[in-house]
Amino acid sequence: MDHKSKVRHLKRVGLAGLVVIGGMQVVCAQTSPEPVASETTALPAADPGVDPAASSVLSAAPAQPVVLTADEAKQSATGNVAELQQMMHGSELSELRTTHNGSYGASLLFYGKEMTWYVALFQQKNFWRVIKTSDEGRAEAIYRDFARQTVQLSDVEIRRTRLDAQKAFTERMVAESQDRANRLQADLTVARQQQAIVADQQKQNRDEAAALQTQKLAAQAQLRTTQRQVRNLQRQLESGLPLSR
Known part of the structure; x- marks a missing residue:
């Protein structure tokens, strides 16, 4: 084999090897599993005013509020409130979820006979808005939105209750403190009055003691004078009598 033939042979062998290696790389790339990206979704903290049973529903809810369709927005004006109030008296309506925040609440109810869901927003057990739908997913979304609204609506009410x-x-602490201050002031007034009475009594006793001391000294002096007079009179009386034997 001449030199040119050898070169052509080596080129064919090298090209075939590259084709085989490239094919192996393609096969390996197709058979190797693709990496799966892990995604962690942070759940919002549970609101203390939301029922625990509804907190999982609210945490999974989308951040954006649900926009009602034109038909849904008109439903409350077409008798849904009265319809639901009437159905509440029966036994075929099932309460699936309810959230309470202050005096506000949201409920998801199911009418199995017609496979219909009712979503209600209420205050103090009085229905405010009622949406009727045959779409379960839509009913869940509207319920979550109503439940979030109860949190917002009750915020001022809960704050007012706390305040x-x-x-x-x-005010009760002020009244108790004032009562305590009044009693202490009364005690202080009594103590001052009693102190003044005691001081007057002490002065009176001192004055009376001084007067008695003066009277005692005068009486003692008078007693001595009288005793001398008695002795003199006794001597005079006995001076003219004979001496006793």
């Missing part, structure tokens, strides 16, 4: 309790507690 009212704090105000009443503070």
Whole structure:
């Protein structure tokens, strides 16, 4: 084999080897599993005003509020509230979920006879808005949105309740402190009055003691004078009598 033939032979062998290696790389790339990206979704903290049973529903809820369709927005004006109130008296309506925040609440109810869901927003057990739908997913989304609205609506109410309790507690503490101050002031007044009475009594006793001391000294002097007079009179009386034997 001449030199040119050898070169052509080596080129064919090298090209075939490259084709085989490239094919192996393609096969390996197709058979190797693709890496799966791990994604962690942070759940929002549970609101203390939301029922524990509904907290999982709210945490999974989308951040954006649900926009009602034109038909859904008109439903409350077409008798849904009255319809649901009437159905509440029966036994075919099932309450699936309920969230309470302050005096506000949201409920998801199911009417199995017609496979219909009712979503209600209420305050103090009075229905405010009622949405009726045959789409379970839509009903769940509207319920989650209504439940979030109860948190927002009750915020001022809950804050007012707390402030009212704090105000009443503070006023009670002020009244108790004032009562304590009044009793201490009364005790202090009595103590001062008693101190003044005692001081007057002490002065009176001192004055009376001084007067008695003066009277005692005068009486003692008078007693001595009288005793001398008695002795003189006794001697005079006995001077003219004979001496005793």
